[in-house]
Amino acid sequence: MSIRWGLIGASTIARQFMIGAIRAQPDGEIAVVMSSNAERATAYVSENGIPSAVSSLDALLGSEIDAVYISTTNELHLEQALAAIKAGKHVLCEKPLALTSADARKMVAAAGEASIVLGTNHHLRNAGAHRAMRDAISAGRIGKPIAARVFHSVFLPENLQGWRIARPEAGGGVVLDITVHDADTLRFVLGDDPVEVSCFTQSAGMAGSGLEDGAMCVWRFKSGLIAQSHEGFTTKFAGTGFEVHGSEGSLIASNVMTQKPDGSVLLRTAQGEEQLSFDREDLYVRSVRHFHAAIRGEGHPSASGDDGVWSLASAEAALQSAASGKAVKIDPKLGSMN
Numbered sequence: 001m002s003i004r005w006g007l008i009g010a011s012t013i014a015r016q017f018m019i020g021a022i023r024a025q026p027d028g029e030i031a032v033v034m035s036s037n038a039e040r041a042t043a044y045v046s047e048n049g050i051p052s053a054v055s056s057l058d059a060l061l062g063s064e065i066d067a068v069y070i071s072t073t074n075e076l077h078l079e080q081a082l083a084a085i086k087a088g089k090h091v092l093c094e095k096p097l098a099l100t101s102a103d104a105r106k107m108v109a110a111a112g113e114a115s116i117v118l119g120t121n122h123h124l125r126n127a128g129a130h131r132a133m134r135d136a137i138s139a140g141r142i143g144k145p146i147a148a149r150v151f152h153s154v155f156l157p158e159n160l161q162g163w164r165i166a167r168p169e170a171g172g173g174v175v176l177d178i179t180v181h182d183a184d185t186l187r188f189v190l191g192d193d194p195v196e197v198s199c200f201t202q203s204a205g206m207a208g209s210g211l212e213d214g215a216m217c218v219w220r221f222k223s224g225l226i227a228q229s230h231e232g233f234t235t236k237f238a239g240t241g242f243e244v245h246g247s248e249g250s251l252i253a254s255n256v257m258t259q260k261p262d263g264s265v266l267l268r269t270a271q272g273e274e275q276l277s278f279d280r281e282d283l284y285v286r287s288v289r290h291f292h293a294a295i296r297g298e299g300h301p302s303a304s305g306d307d308g309v310w311s312l313a314s315a316e317a318a319l320q321s322a323a324s325g326k327a328v329k330i331d332p333k334l335g336s337m338n
């Protein structure tokens with residue numbers, strides 16, 4: 001039996017990646033899209049071959065669907081997810097799950113009580129490169145992990161230079177956009193949790209309204225490992241990367257903080273250098289595959305609701321640190337604390 005999806009949000013990410021990822025599943029079908037703008041909805045359904053468009057959440061949730069994919073602007077995720085959970089629909093929600101970790105915890109609690117599958121669309125967990133690094137670390141190939149560095153400063157394409165750089169109330173800014181991914185990726189690859197962060201942010205000329213378009217964070221993890229991450233919207237030529245340095249070796253990955261199954265991972269130890277091989281499956285196709293399996297009771301989403309709470313609590317702590325000039329402790333059960 002196929003899994004019928006309703007899309008909440010006529011978004012760019014759905015158009016570029018998720019519609020294709022749902023249709024790539026043998027049992028995936030898109031039934032309906034919800035948009036607040038009738039004209040854009042008409043164009044969206046015709047461009048993407050979606051059977052119908054609706055303009056209200058009630059109409060979408062009243063349709064014959066099993067699951068919703070939420071990719072509206074960030075301030076809308078909470079209300080839409082809670083309504084979908086109440087209507088008995090499984091929810092794959094974009095990051096950040098909400099604007100605060102307290103709200104994200106409400107989503108997780110509601111899904112748990114209703115036995116609904118809730119996933120956070122942290123696509124990078126699905127990257128072969130990241131899974132190869134995680135496997136190498138858990139197999140002990142770099143010894144004890146000591147330090148990590150994430151290079152994730154990009155140039156925000158012109159078509160996305162909207163709410164992200166102009167609307168604080170919509171959850172704009174690079175920290176809620178990219179630092180959440182980096183916090184999740186570090187947790188996933190290291191198999192460790194961040195406990196404290198110190199962050200500097202900047203406005204380097206693109207973002208307005210008091211929003212940040214660049215951030216540098218220093219993280220301390222439970223194991224004692226320390227990490228750096230750099231997120232940005234304004235660096236055209238930076239390239240991306242991810243390094244983990246351990247007592248017996250280093251993993252040096254290039255061009256891996258992306259939406260595509262690209263990049264390379266080099267393992268350097270006393271034995272020399274080795275390029276790790278990994279699968280090149282589309283990240284979003286893998287994400288939806290795991291979500292479908294979770295709906296069938298055969299596994300878990302690649303990133304759970306709890307993982308979304310963790311990444312948001314981490315980003316929230318980073319923003320508090322940038323505002324206060326002090327390091328901030330991270331506790332996903334309580335939110336961040338000065």
Ligand code: NDP
Binds near residue numbers: 009011014121
């Ligand atoms: P978009 O700006 O493309 O879409 C967000 C909302 O803006 C849509 O729901 C739509 O509202 C409205 N909108 C879309 N196009 C236009 C337009 N031309 N004019 C006016 N309004 C428009 O956002 P993104 O797709 O970039 O991001 C959506 C969500 O997905 C965010 O939560 C973001 O953080 C997340 N995201 C995740 C990624 C990942 O890889 N995991 C990558 C990119 C984004 P309506 O539905 O009412 O029509």
